[in-house]
Amino acid sequence: MRRDPSRRGIRTPWRLAAVGCMLTLGGCAHHQQSTLQASGDGAQRVEGLWWLMFWIAMAVFAEVMLLLGWALWWRRRPRAKIRGGDAIGGIAVLGVxxxxxxxVTVYGLGLRDLNALAAPRQDPAVTVDVIGHQWWWEVRYAHPAGAVTANELHIPxxxxxxxxxxxxxxxxxxxVPQLMPKxxxxxxxxNQTWLRTATPGQYxxxxxxxxxxxxxxxxxxxVAEPRAEFDTWVAATARPATTTLTAAQQRGREVFERSSCASCHTVQGTTATGSVGPDLSTIGSRWSIGAGAAPNDAGHLGGWIVNSQTIKPGNAMPPQPVSAQDLPDLLSYLQSLK
Known part of the structure; x- marks a missing residue:
């Protein structure tokens, strides 16, 4: 029996959506995004209000089911009669x-939480500028100057x-679902927001x-880390990229600087000063490639350089004409940038 083409056309988008959801969930397996696992001050208030509304909804549901059961039971009684006036008191209490x-209670608690979320109790210790791009995040620290990264935010x-x-x-x-509201x-x-957590970890x-x-x-x-580790990281990020390179890494740096990579990206301490794409001064230690599109390892990084469109279609980076002889050296250089 032949399939109806119209039905096949309808089902295909749903299949693609299902595959996309599975891939997304698979990528999040080690980094859960849940407001119900709050670790930050802001998220804890959101979680508390959510649970309050949840249990109120459960109480209302239970009440309605009990009243429905009572009504069905009463209706089956012989000679059961219910006059309108008998229910006015219950309706006034339970319905009004x-x-x-x-x-009023939920509204008041919501106002309390909004006021608490407006500003932290103490002055912020660190100021960070986060700029959204299609489709990646640029992160700039106010102090020290020159501390720039992408798709990664370190906090004390x-x-x-x-x-x-x-x-x-x-x-x-x-x-950041576990730390703050949207x-x-x-x-x-x-716009300004703030976040704080007492629990080290990755969110x-x-x-x-x-x-x-x-x-x-x-x-x-x-990345939430102790203050000493944060200070070390941000200071290292502000410094020029390492100059202690192996022979292969040095060749990779030369490939990077003479190719179109240097026109779009910056690596501090080199002639690469592009501003179209992310700063790559610490690319070797970042958690992912393409803002979560792929793991940060040699295989995926090489595929990204050669043709990033196969990993993240529609991004602004065109395929790069890097030869098979130059690619290993370029990868070795980029992975040394930490």
């Missing part, structure tokens, strides 16, 4: 007084961090506003 009290544990948000193109939304990046405007962030074809692969990793 209780919902009003619940709504136990200290509030001010995050200034702006977009380089379309509207995005910055969201904050939009709006063209022509600088995956995500663009939460549809921003184009690769919206699903616009992720960022927040």
């Amino acid at each position: 007084v209780v919902p009003f009290a619940v709504l 544990v136990g200290e509030p961090v001010r995050v200034r948000l702006r977009t380089a193109d379309v509207q995005h939304s910055f969201w 904050t939009d990046l709006i063209a022509g405007k600088v 995956r962030a995500q663009c939460a506003e549809y921003c184009g074809k690769q919206h699903a692969f616009m992720a960022l990793m927040v």
Whole structure:
């Protein structure tokens, strides 16, 4: 029996969506994104309000089911008669007084949490500028100058961090589910938010506003670490890239500087000063390639350089004409940038 072409056409997008969901969930397996596993001050308030509303909803559901059961039972009784006046008191309490009290309570708690989320209790210890691009995150630290990275945000544990948000193109939304609520990046405007966690670890962030074809692969990793480790990392990030290179890495640097890579990317301490793509001064130690599109290893990095469109279609990087002889040296150089 032949299949109806119209049915096949309808099912195909759903299959593609299902595959996309499985791939996305697979990539998140080691970095869960859940507001119900809160580790930050802001997310804990959101989680608390969520659970309150959840249990209120469960109580209302239970109440409705009990009333429905009672009504069915009463109706089956012989000679059962219910007069309208008999139910007025119950309707007034359960239908007006209780919902009003619940709504006022939830509204008041919501205002309390909004006020607490507006600013931290103490002045932020670190200020970071996060710029959204299609489809990656640029991260710049106010101090020290020159500390720039991409798709990775390091913060000190136990200290509030001010995050200034702006977009380089379309509207995005910055969201670290386990640390903070969403904050939009709006063209022509600088929004501010803050985050703080007392728990060291890695927390995956995500663009939460549809921003184009690769919206699903616009992720960022927040790394919360002790203050001493944070200071060491940010100071190293601000310094020029390492000059202690092997012979192969030196050849790779020469390939990088004379190719089109240097026109779009920056590597501090070299002639590469491009600003179209992410700063690659610490590419060797980053958690992923393409803002969560692929693991950061030699195989995927080589595939990204040769033709990134096969990994993340629609991104701004065209295929690079790097020869098979030069590619291993270039990979060795890029992996040394940490």
